[in-house]
Amino acid sequence: MDVDLRKVRYFVAVAEELHFGRAAERLHIAQPVLSRQIRALEDELKVQLFVRSKRATELTSAGQQLLEDARPVLASAEAMRRRTVQAARAERIFTIAFMPGITVTPLVRELASAQPELTVELLRTTWDDQVEVLHDGRADVSIVRLPIDQQGLTVRPLFDEPRVAMLPADHRLAGKPVIRIADLADDHLLQDPDAVPEWRDVAVELREGRGRPAPHYRSIEEKLEHVAAGHGISVIPLSTATFYTRPDVVAVPVEDLGPNRVALAWPSSRRSRTLPAVAALAENLAWA
Structure with missing residues (x-):
């Protein structure tokens, strides 16, 4: 049996909104049309996907499983479409x-x-x-x-290019012409320690079991804001440090740090x- 991807897309909208009216608005179709498409999908799959009452719309266990499987399928279909269009252009x-x-x-x-x-x-x-x-x-x-x-x-x-340590301007090492990674052993690293194994191997907070989860930053600007605020240090490529210069953050060369x-x-x-x-x-x- 071939499943219509359009119906699957409609299903995902309803499953994420848990409201047929809002899902119909999101899809820019009429609500009765959406309801018919969902019923048709349920008939094709021979399962009930939603439990509807006057107060709420909820996923059945089958619906939860379909939602889990449908998202990567739709993402793959969209990637296929993009690659096909890209090949043509x-x-x-x-x-x-x-x-x-x-x-x-x-x-x-x-x-x-x-x-x-x-x-x-x-x-x-x-x-x-x-x-x-x-x-x-x-x-x-x-x-x-x-x-x-x-x-x-x-x-x-x-x-390859060197990596440098980004330190707040008032950091004890900010004026040094060059440092070693061991000089940063007492500092907190604002990235995944596995990305800087040289620091990970000497970090006091990791050795003492005080390591904190690596934060997730959406941009280099966001990371540097945290460095400037004194929340920790970061290790980045030299070209990135040069491009994103600011007065409250200092880039210091680290002589025993591997290149990017x-x-x-x-x-x-x-x-x-x-x-x-x-x-x-x-x-x-x-x-x-």
């Missing part, structure tokens, strides 16, 4: 994603010179979505900061005549 529009601190202007200029008929679009990413934009079709290539999950991707190294590695990534299944040219241009540029 790739010969005239090419999207390059990039992480904060990385300047892609030289690559864009070289590509525009080599293929003047091509429109190059840019997409700024974060640690959270630098790979996701490739899988869901928003970008053709992504200039990523490693490590990443490389499954399904082709990854070409571009360059930058690479070009794209889906291994992607077929485009532009991709090899972009990869060659990126690998030949003097990034650092």
Whole structure:
């Protein structure tokens, strides 16, 4: 039996709203039409998905299971649509994603010179979505900061760059020309300790069992706000620190801190005549 994805999309709207009227408004369809589509889906699946009363609409156990399964299916279908559309437009529009601190202007200029008929679009990413934009079709290539999950991707190294410690301006080490990671052993790190194993291995708070859950920041600006406020320190690539300078935060070199590695990534299944040219241009540029 083939399940109509449109009906599944309607079901998810009702399941998330738990109100047929609000779901109909969200979908821009009439409520009676929505009710008929849900009944048709229940008939197809031969299960009851909702329990409706005058006061509330609730999911049955079958409905809860369908909601759990439906979300990734719809996301996959949307990604497929984006990749298909992208493949059709790739010969005239090419999207390059990039992480904060990385300047892609030289690559864009070289590509525009080599293929003047091509429109190059840019997409700024974060640690959270630098790979996701490739899988869901928003970008053709992504200039990523490693490590990443490389499954399904082709990854070409571009360059390494130093990482620095971002400290509040009144920090005891803020005036030092260079420090060692052990100098930060008493500080709190505002990121996942696994991202900075050198600090993790010497951190006093971890050794004493006082470690706190790693906070989730949506942007580098948000992270630096917390550094400036004295909530802790952060370790970021030098180019990012240079790009986001501010008077209340100081970047200090750490001599025994490993570099950040930058690479070009794209889906291994992607077929485009532009991709090899972009990869060659990126690998030949003097990034650092």
